[in-house]
Amino acid sequence: MQKNFWTEETISTLLRKHGLRVTAPRIAICKQLLAQHCHYSAQQLHEELAPLHPTMSPNTVYLTLNQLAAIGLIRSFNIDGNTIFDSNTATHDHAHCRNCNTLVDLPSNSEMPPVNMGEWALEWGTRLWSGLCPDCKQSANTTSAS
Amino acid sequence: MQKNFWTEETISTLLRKHGLRVTAPRIAICKQLLAQHCHYSAQQLHEELAPLHPTMSPNTVYLTLNQLAAIGLIRSFNIDGNTIFDSNTATHDHAHCRNCNTLVDLPSNSEMPPVNMGEWALEWGTRLWSGLCPDCKQSANTTSAS
DNA sequence: CTTTAATTAGTAATAATTACTAATTACTTG
DNA sequence: CAAGTAATTAGTAATTATTACTAATTAAAG
Numbered sequence: 001m002q003k004n005f006w007t008e009e010t011i012s013t014l015l016r017k018h019g020l021r022v023t024a025p026r027i028a029i030c031k032q033l034l035a036q037h038c039h040y041s042a043q044q045l046h047e048e049l050a051p052l053h054p055t056m057s058p059n060t061v062y063l064t065l066n067q068l069a070a071i072g073l074i075r076s077f078n079i080d081g082n083t084i085f086d087s088n089t090a091t092h093d094h095a096h097c098r099n100c101n102t103l104v105d106l107p108s109n110s111e112m113p114p115v116n117m118g119e120w121a122l123e124w125g126t127r128l129w130s131g132l133c134p135d136c137k138q139s140a141n142t143t144s145a146s
Numbered sequence: 147m148q149k150n151f152w153t154e155e156t157i158s159t160l161l162r163k164h165g166l167r168v169t170a171p172r173i174a175i176c177k178q179l180l181a182q183h184c185h186y187s188a189q190q191l192h193e194e195l196a197p198l199h200p201t202m203s204p205n206t207v208y209l210t211l212n213q214l215a216a217i218g219l220i221r222s223f224n225i226d227g228n229t230i231f232d233s234n235t236a237t238h239d240h241a242h243c244r245n246c247n248t249l250v251d252l253p254s255n256s257e258m259p260p261v262n263m264g265e266w267a268l269e270w271g272t273r274l275w276s277g278l279c280p281d282c283k284q285s286a287n288t289t290s291a292s
Numbered sequence: 293c294t295t296t297a298a299t300t301a302g303t304a305a306t307a308a309t310t311a312c313t314a315a316t317t318a319c320t321t322g
Numbered sequence: 323c324a325a326g327t328a329a330t331t332a333g334t335a336a337t338t339a340t341t342a343c344t345a346a347t348t349a350a351a352g
Binding site for chain 2: 078
């Protein structure tokens with residue numbers, strides 16, 4: 001995806017293609033999400049948009065994100081009970097720090113599961129690696145070594 | 147793990163080894179979980195134990211499961227906002243039917259992430275494949291072909 | 293410009309999980 | 323074996339992310 005691909009125009013076209021109306025909240029949400037590859041919870045996204053769109057309700061953000069996920073424009077997965085939306089729809093894995101909650105993409109070494117699952121119609125998958133990020137790992141070492 | 151390995155005695159030993167007291171609820175929970183490789187939400191497990199242990203509170207089940215996960219005796223991950231506890235601690239993946247909620251183990255084709263993540267201290271990971279199980283796939287085909 | 297159905301904002305409801313507390317109980321020590 | 327005590331439990335209340343509902347608004351078609 002080349003830089004600046006997600007202009008207001010390309011987003012509008014895409015929304016209409018999927019039968020969704022072009023509204024200010026949707027444009028704002030798509031811009032924020034698609035402009036960069038990033039991870040958002042609905043709440044985080046709502047907080048970031050609040051200054052620019054003070055009347056936008058959390059409800060709208062939740063609904064819109066689920067719609068975007070339904071049409072495959074973004075992906076969603078779950079960490080510790082929180083739904084995370086990911087604008088990177090390519091197959092890839094994630095590393096999550098159980099201490100500071102940092103979440104980063106991993107280059108995928110994924111392959112589809114073996115053929116004995118051929119009867120399933122698998123659509124998407126992500127692996128979530130859980131552990132400690134470099135910073136928290138170091139803190140843990142320092143603390144325990146005291 | 148050989149059959150019938152998880153007797154009341156082996157469970158007691160293991161709990162004490164980790165500094166946990168041996169109580170009736172813990173024995174019951176461990177027996178149910180470890181006796182077979184299976185997936186449980188806290189609620190499901192509480193429901194299954196209720197007939198035999200009518201006074202056991204949901205709270206106890208939640209707490210105990212988190213303790214068992216903390217000492218690495220079981221694993222936990224999250225599907226659609228529900229925490230699932232897994233007594234199979236070997237690295238493996240899962241397939242989840244987004245329609246009927248069926249969850250099955252997949253033989254793992256997982257490897258640890260590439261070396262550029264070497265600074266992370268990754269502890270565990272599971273990939274969750276989302277899609278349709280054979281039954282729901284067939285239903286979908288039948289319906290749409292009408 | 294009108295019409296109409298989709299969308300929105302706001303509020304209320306839901307449901308899984310955690311927090312809190314008094315009573316109980318497993319384990320330790322004498 | 324008999325306390326003592328600290329962990330554990332059951333029950334209830336609180337929390338929090340998410341969804342449901344509804345009246346008002348608005349995008350898009352005619």
